[in-house]
Amino acid sequence: MKLDNLDRQIIQATQTGFPLNSKPYHVIAEQLNVTPQEIMLRFQRMLEMGIIRRIGAIPNHYKLGFTANGMSVWNVSDEVVDEYGKKIGELPFVSHCYRRPRHLPIWHFNLFAMVHGKTRKEVEEKIEQIALLLGENDLDHQILYSTKILKKTGLRLID
Amino acid sequence: MDDLDCKIINQLQGGFPICDRPFKVVATLLEIKENELLQRIEKLLKEGFLSRFGALYHAEKLGGGLTLAALSVPEQAFENVTTIVNSFPEVAHNYKREHELNMWFVIATEKPDRIQDVISEIETQTDLKVYNVPKEVEYYIGLYLEV
Structure with a gap:
């Protein structure tokens, strides 16, 4: 399924946020000169296609007190990484979970799980639960805390 | 932030x-007025508790x-390299x-x-090797943070 011109216009108009108006879809419709029904249909379709992950509020972790931001990285053998990746992704405190390539010798970790907490202790307790889940399949792991945000801008999807 | 903001x-x-009236639907669930909900969201955005309100698009599915x-990065070059890396508009987030x-x-x-060009x-500009770790499989991406 391909995006057409109107879909792209909708994305462009809303990538930095929705209008804060009691009828947000109507406001977008007016901007783009189409009916509100058409706009709502497009949003429904993009959600179903997975083009939109969700609609709602995107919280600022730092500002909300979740200042310990631990990127936990794991070395899990290739044979079982997918099985465990799914299980780890299901843990309620894991916000992102991906498989990524190794770069030997400097980088031997292939599974990334982002864990946010209010303190490092809280993050470490959560990481311990992941380690327990992996058991002997945890060949090695580390937590890479962010010590400084050097840049944070929204992704510009469509210019 | 009070209890209602968290809710x-x-x-x-x-x-x-x-x-047609999505904020009204949410306001009803929260047992508040539509207008109050809109004002609260505006305030949460302005104060930075929310970074955005709207659709979260899936970058790769958009073809990007x-x-x-x-x-x-050697410590003494850190500031310089940060400036170079951040100067690329394609670099969205950067963390130490x-x-x-x-x-x-x-x-x-x-x-x-x-x-690959970036x-x-x-x-070239930093004289350092970039380790590229694109995701191979996405097991989960979090959509919820309980506050």
């Missing part, structure tokens, strides 16, 4: 309705390129992290081919 943030991370990359690979950044491009340009 609003938790509630709004679920699916926002697609209908997205990757995570890392550098091992505690590891030999101490700089981690996300590159997002409208065309997937451009990722990496090569960063390597």
